[in-house]
Amino acid sequence: MTANTMSKASVSAVESSRPSGLARLLRWLPSVLFILAGVLLFVSINQPYWGLVLQAPQYPGGLQMRVFVNNMTGDDDPRLDEVREIDGLNHYIGMKSLYEAAKLERSIAIPAVILMAVMLAVAAVWRRRWTWLLAVPAMLFPFIFLADLAYWMANFGQNLDPYAPLSSSIQPFVPPVLGEGVIGQFKTVAYVDTGWYIIITGSALILVGVLIRVVGMVRARG
Template sequence: MSHISGVQSAQSPLALRASGSRALLIAAVLLAVSLVLPWWHMTMYAPQYPAGLSASAGVFSIHGDVTEINELNHYIGFMPLEHVAPIERRAGIVLGPLIVLLALAAAFLGGPWRLLATPAVVLPVFTVADLAGWLWYAGNHLDPHAALSTSVAPWTPHMLGPGGVGQFHTFAMFDPGFALAVAAAVLVVSALRRRHRPAVGQR
């Protein structure tokens, strides 16, 4: 019995390292897939478009009914969608794949190198904070020369759920890309916790 207990104690650190590496590898795959999916989208409803207009934002670009939404936003002085987070989207072309590579390196190198995967945890948190900042900035810095500028007070568009201003109504929510990034972050945190967990027989 003591022999079996000793084997379990010896194998436990190896098992923890293996499970941590698997978690990091899965996190890297999830994050890689998330880069090509939308992270957040908004649907706008207006009298001219009762069926709604939608725009989706990803790590690299904004897609959807961007032209039509910009035309409506022009009346209230809201900035064009492509002017939102331009630096972040350009940086994402490099940083997104780099974070995936760091997570892969952490998975294969193990040990203290697992900390290389930390940016994967920061990414979804930064995304929420950055999106909130841009929504506030865009809604509170309307063009005073717009046709309907005097009838619309500055406001902050909702990041989640229903919102809107005047005759424009919106509904916003996070998309699968963001969900995968959050799942990747959870896996990375789990792997880092395993790294510091004491082995059986050492507790």
């Protein structure tokens, strides 16, 4: 074998050992997806995650409540505090005040979102065998939010004050987290809002990133 042939063989071996463009893309894509998901988490903080419209005879236009990650508001009408109005109507059927719900969750919500974003950043830049697990809390966050909301709604609906003005006409119930519900003469429509759609988009990005990274690790080991 001549020196020229050996040189060509050496170059060919080096080139074949280099990862292809697709391989490099798949190597870095999870990190990009994790970073994007972290940005979406931050963006979601200022957006409502969930909303409720309550329709009652005395409120022809309905009352609206929007739930953010750490607080509740009505619509943008400064003349009416809609959350307190809904609270007052709930009082007649024996429900606890909305402000008593999820106190712990609301108090830690912003730090928790920041922590999940930091964990995503670590998972993005520190590509070790198990670091993808750091992305799992953020991936599950949209479903944890709805599950916690469902818990509190069921808790309030099932534990009515027996001495409330309308307690004799309202039986314990479970308010729907999504869709329509009827409670006595009140009708409610519940829906997920902008913030939740933002975090579920982030969750989908994380899922894709985790799958790519895990499959890549399995192939590298095999």
